[in-house]
Amino acid sequence: MNTTIRRISVGIVAAASVLGLAACGVSKAPAAGGGEAAELSDEPVSLRVMWWGGDARHERTQKVFDLFEEKHPNITIEPEFSDWNGYWEKLATATAGGNSADVMQMDQLYLASYADRGSLVDLGQYDQLKTDGLEPSVLDMGRWEDALYAMPISTTSTAAIVNMDVIDQVGVPLPDTSTWTWDEFGEWAAEVTEASGGAVYGTAQLGNEYQLQLVARQMEDALFEDGKIAIEPETLAAYFQLGLDWITSGATPSASYMAEQASLPIDQSDFAVGKSATVFTSSTLITAYAAASGAHLELVPIPTLDGDKTKYDYFKPGMYWSVSSKSEHPAEAALLIDFLVNDPEAGKIIGTERGIPANSDVIDALEADLTAEEKKTVAFAESRTSKLGEAPAIVPNGASDIQTILLRYQQEVNFERQTPIDAANALIAEIESSITAAG
Template sequence: MNTSIRRIALGVAAAASVLSLAACGVAKAPATGGGEPAALSDEPVTLRVMWWGGDARHERTQKVFDLFEEKHPNITIEPEFSDWNGYWEKLATATAGGNAADVMQMDQVYLASYADRGSLVDLGQYADQLKTDGLEESVLDMGKWDDKLYAMPISTTSTAAIVNLDVIDQVGVPLPDTSTWTWDEFGEWAAAVSAASGGSVYGTGQLGNEYQLQLFARQHGDALFTDGKISIKPETLAAYFQLGLDWIKSGAAPSASYMAEQASLPIDQSDFSVGKATTVFTSSTLVTAYAAASGANLELVPIPTLDGDKEKYDYFKPGMYWSASSKSEHPAEAALLIDFLVNDPEAGAIIGTERGIPANSDVIDALGDSLTAEEQKTVAFAESRRPKLGDAPAIVPNGASDVQTILLRYQQEVNFERQTPIAAAEAMIAEITASITAAAG
C-alpha cells in the first residue's frame, strides 16, 4: 500500500523488457487443467514463495508462514523476496529456466503474460483447498485469463481524488459537490484555486495511470482492452489527453516542464504532500502515505464524471495477487497456502493492510478497530462506491504490460504540444497493437 508511484513507473519499463526477453526462451505451454488436480500429500512438502516489498512486508509475511506451518506441520515454506524492480527480473529468469517459486506474488499488468505462456496453475481446479466465496465476483474475475483463475486477488483498491482540506480552507475556494461533480466543474474549480492562491498552490496535477484511463474510458461507454486487444477509441483517448492539456492551459495544473521535473519525486516530496496542490488522483489506499507525508486533513472523494456519477462505471482493482507456478510439484499445497494468506482471519490480522485493503470482506471485518483512521477512510470510501460498481474490465493482455510507460510518454508529448491529442492517441493505439501482435506471434 505504501509503494510509491515513482517506483512503479520506473519499474514497469524495465520489468516489461525483461519479461519479453524471457518469453522468447519459453515455449508456450498449454493451459493447465487438462488432467486431474493433485491431492494434498501426507509426506513432507517444501514450498518456495516469492514476493516483492519492503522490510515491514517481509516481517509480517514470515509471521504468517510460521502460523501456517504450525497448522500444517508437514509443510515447510522457503521465502524469497526482493524489491519491485529486482522481483520481475528474478521471476522472468526463473520462469524461463523452469525454476519459478511454487507460489508467487503477481501484478495485473503481467498476469496475462505469464498465464498465456502456460506458466501458472489454474487455481480453479483446487476449490477444495482454495475458497473464493469471500471475494466480490468482479474482483475475482480480474484474476482470470481465458476464463481460468490464474491469480487470487490479495487486496483491492479504488481510484479516488484525494483532497487536502487544510489547503483548500487556506486558499478560500470551497469544494463543489464532489458526489456529483463533472470534469468541467472540476477544471473550473481547480483553475479558481490556482488563481486565488496567486500561483502558489495548484488545483490539480494530472491523471496519469492505466487504472484512471480505464475509468475514463468506461465513463465514455468505452473500454481500454477487449478480447486480448486494445479497444479504446482514438476519440476517447484523445479526450483523456485533451483534459490534461486543458488544465495546463487554464492554470489548473502546472506547466508541462514543471510536471516533468516533479514526476520522479517520491510521495513525501510531491506538491500535494508539501501543500502546493489541493488534489491528487491516485489509489485510495495511498491516503495513508499521503497523510503521513503531509500531516494534513485529507478526504477521499470520487473522481469527476461526465454525468454527475449516474452510470456504473467504477470497479475495484486488485492491488496484487498470489499465483502458483505450473511447474510446482505441490499445486494443492500451494493453493492451500494461498487460501490461508487471503482468507484466514488470523493471517489477516498479522498482515493487516500492508498489502492493501484485504480482498476478503470477512478479513476486513476481523481487523475491526485495528484499522487506522486513514485505513477506515479507505474502507468507507470503497463501501460508498459499491452502488457505482460495474462489471470487471478485461485485464492487460499479453504484449501490453508496458501500457503505463507508453501512456505517460504520449501524455507528455501532448502536454508539451509536440503532438495533438488525436495524433498521440492514434500513435499509442498503434504501438500497443503492434506489441500485442508480436507477443501473440
Template structure:
C-alpha cells in the first residue's frame, strides 16, 4: 500500500524509464563462466533502513564464501529509485544486479536491458513453483527471479470488530453483497468517523476481481479487461461510498496519501481493508491491534481458481553486466541459500522458495506466520499466473486511482470511466510497441 501511495510521485520516473530505456537495445556482455580473478558487482535496490542492513549482512556472508567477489551496494527509496535506474540504463551504466518490480519488468526486458536468466547455469530456479516463476518472464524468457510472493486478502481489525459487536459472516464463502452489508452495519454501529472498509484501488485487486468474473486485466502486450468488468469494479467503490460502508469521497481523497501509521485503518477508524497479505506485519506494528487475514469476497460463493501468488519483487541482471555469471550466482544465493533466508527473513515478503520459508522455522513472528498460513490456505484457489503488466502500462495504478476518484465523486459513470481508462492505457501500450 505504501508503494501505491507513492506511485503518483513516481509517475514522472515511470515515464522517464520508458523514454530512456527505449534509446537502444542492449546486447548481453561478459562471460557466462565464473572468473578466477577479482570481480566487483554493483547491486541496486529500493527499501528502508532495515532492508539495507539485512541485505548488507547477506552480502558479507556471500563475500566470505566467494572471496574474489566484492559487492558495491546502491539503494534508495521507491520514489527516486526508478528515475535513477532509467538514467543509469540509458547511459549504459546500470548496476549488475537490479531489484525489479512487476510494473516495470516488461518495460526493461522488451528493450534488451535485462539478461535471460535461463541462460545462466549459476541460477537454480527449481525451488520455485512454476506459476510464480512464470511471472518473472516476458516473451517466454525469464528476466526476473521472484524474491517473494504475496496474496491479497482482507485485513480485519478484530479488536474493533469485537468492540462494535458486528461479527464477520462466513468468510470462506461470502459474496461481495454480503461483505458490503457487513461493512455498512459496522459503520452504522460505530462512532461517527469510523467505517466498515475502504475503497479498493490497486492493480492486484483488480486482477483478482477480473479473474473472479472470468476475465483478465492484461495480455502480454495489451489491456484486455472487458469494460463491463472494470465498470463493476468501479461500481463497488461507488456503492460503498454512497451506502456508508466506506468513507465519503472527500474523506477518501483527504486520507488516501497518508503515511501508513496515520491511515484510518491504523488509527482504528476502519474495520477492514484490502491489502497484500504481507502488509499485516507493518499494520500490526503501527496499530497495536489484533489483526486477521480473511479471503476476498466473490461474486456468487464461487470457489473457482481465481487467485495467484504475486511476486513481491524480483532480482534481475543487467544485459550490460561484464560479470553475468557472478551476478547470477549472487541472485541464486539471495533467493536459495538457507542462511541468507534467515538473515533476510520476510522483510521482502514471504520467500518465493518454499525451502527458504521452511528454514525460517520458529523465527517467524506471529504476524509473519499469519501471512504464511494465509498463503497456504489459498492454494486450493490458485489458478494459472496472469500476464504481467505490459510495456507502456507501468503507471496503471496511478491511472486506476484517478478514474476511481472520478467515479466516487460522480464526475463520471463507472462505465464511462472504464472505457476511458482502457483507452488511455491501450494508447500507452500501443505507443510502446
C-alpha cells in the first residue's frame, strides 16, 4: 500500500478500533440483448423521448430523430428536454403521475431508484436492441439486480488533466505519470505551489463519487455492494485525509478558498485560468478545458498505490437511455435506442456531445471527424483498457445524493470541523439510513 494511505489507514485503525464492512467482488450478470422477439407495430406509433442538455445536444438529437423517422415512417418522435436540474424534477413528477416519456435519458446516480420502483423495463427482453458492440463491464453498469434497465450511451474515464504550459512556466517537471504514486503526486504538487510562489497550485482536490470509487478499488474495497454501502470507514477516512494533507502541504488552496470556488463554471475555474497545474476529472472534459484555457493540455492516469499494476480502473457510462414501464410501445422504444447507440450514421450526427460513444464501431466511424482533444480522449481510454477491472455496483436506491453528501463531509474535514474517521462513519451511517428508508 502507498506510504501516505498506509500511514493514514493504520493510524485510523489504531485510533478508532472500528471494523469496516468487507467489500466483495462484483458478480457479473449474463449479457443482455437478443432476447425474446417482440413484434413491431405496422400502425402509427408515437414515442415521447425526454433528455437533459444544452442547445447543441437538442439540435443534434433532433437531427437523429429526423433520420430515424425517415427509416421508420410509421414512428413519430415527440421530443421533450430541459436542463439538468429541471429534468429530474420533471421526470419525478411524470413518473409519480404514471405519465413518463417512453424513452428517457438516465444517469447512474438515479438508475437504481427508478428501476427498483418498477418504473423501467428490462431492455434485455427486446431483440431490437443489440448490445454486443459494448465492452461488457460498461454494459454491466446498466444493470440492476441482473436486469438491463439502461443502455449506456457513452463512456468516460477519470484522468488527471495536466496544463503543460503552466508546468513549463513553473519549471517543476512531471514525475513518470505512468507509474506515479499518491506520495509522489502530493510531493510534486506541493513543489509546484512553492516554486510558483503561490501563484499556481499543484492540484485541485479529488471530489466526486467516481474518484472515490477508484481510490477504494485501489485499496481492494468497494463503495457499494448488494444494494448497500460497503466501503470500510478506514478507506473513506484515508480518502478524506489525502485531501487534508494536500491543504496542509500547500498542494491545494485553503479550505475556504476552495469552498468559494466550488460553484464556478469551468471557464472561470482555477485550472481553466492557469492557477492550477492539474485537475482530476472526466477525460472528456479536456475539450471544454482546452477551449476555456487555450493551453496545451494532456491526459494522464491518476496516481495509484502500486505504480498502476492492478486492474482497479473502469469506464463509467456518461449517461444512459431507458424505457418507461408505462410505455405502450417498448419494442419501438428499444429499436430507437438501438439506433441512437449503435448506428454509425446516427453516431456521426451526435458526435461526442454526449461523451465518447459506448459502441466501439461508432467510435471508428467518427475517427476522421474527431478534434485533437477528442482524439486524446479516445487514445487515453484505449491506453486504460488493460487496467479495467469488473464493473462496480451502481449507486443503490436511496443513495442518489451520494455526491452531495460526499462533498459536504469532505468540506467538514477540510475545515477540520470533523476528523476523517468521524466524517467517514457519519457519511456511512447517513447513507445506510437513506437506503433503509428508501427500501
